[in-house]
Amino acid sequence: MSDTKEKRELSLPVRLRKLFFSTLYLSTFTFGGGYVIVSLLKKKFVDELHWIDENEMLDLVAIAQSAPGAIAVNGAIVVGFKIAGAAGILVSVLGAVLPPFVILTVVSFFYSAFKENFAVQAMLYGMKAGVSAVIVDVVFDMASGIVKGRDALLITIMIASFAANYFLNVNVVWIILVTAGTGALITVIRNRRGKGDEK
Amino acid sequence: MTYIELFLAFLHIGAFSFGGGYAAMPLIQEQVIDKYHWMTIEDFTDLVTISQMTPGPIAVNAATFVGTQIAGVLGAVMATVGVCLPSCIFVSVLAWLYVRYRNLSVMKGVLACLRPAVTSMIFAAGLMILIPALFPDGIAAGAESFQVRQLIYFSAALLCLRRFKIGPIKVMIGCGAAELLVRLAMMGLVR
Structure with a gap:
């Protein structure tokens, strides 16, 4: 892996400080989910600071998506890891988590008073319908992507896991483990077959 | 613990x-x-x-x-x-x-x-x-407690999101504001 020029020039504390303030800033002003923050991380660390090259960033994002957990946190971890190893991970996770932590702590302290308020009650009532619509909208996009792929296996997984979760109350963790196992098995079989054809 | x-x-x-x-x-x-x-x-x-x-x-x-x-x-x-x-x-x-x-x-x-x-x-x-x-009282309770306004907000929100591509935060706040206006209007009528 070739280190880019600027990265070698800066000392570790300088890099860590820059890493912390970058993730802190991005995390504070990112509304609307993990994928937004991933594209902002790319803009900052690839296009602006040139600390990571473009293709490597794509792979790092793939890693962030493959692991469990919030994409925003995982994205910060891969960037921190790439730039400054274990210390980088610590610093960038702290930067990513601090803003939501502070905001939600404040919200939480005022929650009971907040909930009793007439205007807040009305807003929260109406927003329930809004949140449901946002979720349905997201699900619709995800599901139509899967259906358009016309992969019978994936469509079966989608239907079966809905039935298992919603009607049969199967634990979410079991569904994830069984699906992940299936995916690993099928990929290994397909890879073997692919190699067999080449011979 | x-x-x-x-x-x-x-x-x-x-x-x-x-x-x-x-x-x-x-x-x-x-x-x-x-x-x-x-x-x-x-x-x-x-x-x-x-x-x-x-x-x-x-x-x-x-x-x-x-x-x-x-x-x-x-x-x-x-x-x-x-x-x-x-x-x-x-x-x-x-x-x-x-x-x-x-x-x-x-x-x-x-x-x-x-x-x-x-x-x-x-x-x-x-x-x-x-x-x-x-x-709110469960599906079994049926039509009696059915929240018509929620269905309207939900449908309108979905339409705004999918058809008009309005951002999710705006759509949610819109739903909340609509309910607030309805409640204020009802209080006005009661008076």
């Missing part, structure tokens, strides 16, 4: 929420509502709403919120550390393996299969919010 429970519950949420964002929802619901009874579905719905309007992932927001509610700031720290720890471990190991072997094909295969499962589980969690909003 509560601190340890908070830590473990959120460790569990962090370790199994594949796919980011809404993927954590069914897991939070399972641990926080069904298993530990730290929250009602009502509070959970408010939390999801608040999460939408504040920066940060739902899982981190939930950890902070539930932690503070149950055991103060230290509880929030325990829950938040719990939810981030699996990420730190898994991502570092994967990144290390990647640097070492650069082979992502099995990982990609696993992800491709997980995506439809995660989609279904998010949908199921969404229904857990939508159905009580429409039928």
Whole structure:
């Protein structure tokens, strides 16, 4: 892996400080989910600071998506890891988590008073319908992507896991483990077959 | 004891929420509502709403919120550390393996299969919010308690999101503001 020029020039504390303030800033002003923050991380660390090259960033994002957990946190971890190893991970996770932590702590302290308020009650009532619509909208996009792929296996997984979760109350963790196992098995079989054809 | 429970519950949420964002929802619901009874579905719905309007992932927001509610700031720290720890471990190991072997094909295969499962589980969690909003006394109670206004807001919101591509935060606030106006108007009429 070739280190880019600027990265070698800066000392570790300088890099860590820059890493912390970058993730802190991005995390504070990112509304609307993990994928937004991933594209902002790319803009900052690839296009602006040139600390990571473009293709490597794509792979790092793939890693962030493959692991469990919030994409925003995982994205910060891969960037921190790439730039400054274990210390980088610590610093960038702290930067990513601090803003939501502070905001939600404040919200939480005022929650009971907040909930009793007439205007807040009305807003929260109406927003329930809004949140449901946002979720349905997201699900619709995800599901139509899967259906358009016309992969019978994936469509079966989608239907079966809905039935298992919603009607049969199967634990979410079991569904994830069984699906992940299936995916690993099928990929290994397909890879073997692919190699067999080449011979 | 509560601190340890908070830590473990959120460790569990962090370790199994594949796919980011809404993927954590069914897991939070399972641990926080069904298993530990730290929250009602009502509070959970408010939390999801608040999460939408504040920066940060739902899982981190939930950890902070539930932690503070149950055991103060230290509880929030325990829950938040719990939810981030699996990420730190898994991502570092994967990144290390990647640097070492650069082979992502099995990982990609696993992800491709997980995506439809995660989609279904998010949908199921969404229904857990939508159905009580429409039928606060349960579906069995039927037409009597059916919330017509919620159905109108829901349909209008979906139309705005899909047809007119209006941002989710604006749509949600719009729904809330509509209800506030309706209630103010009703009070005006009563007077």
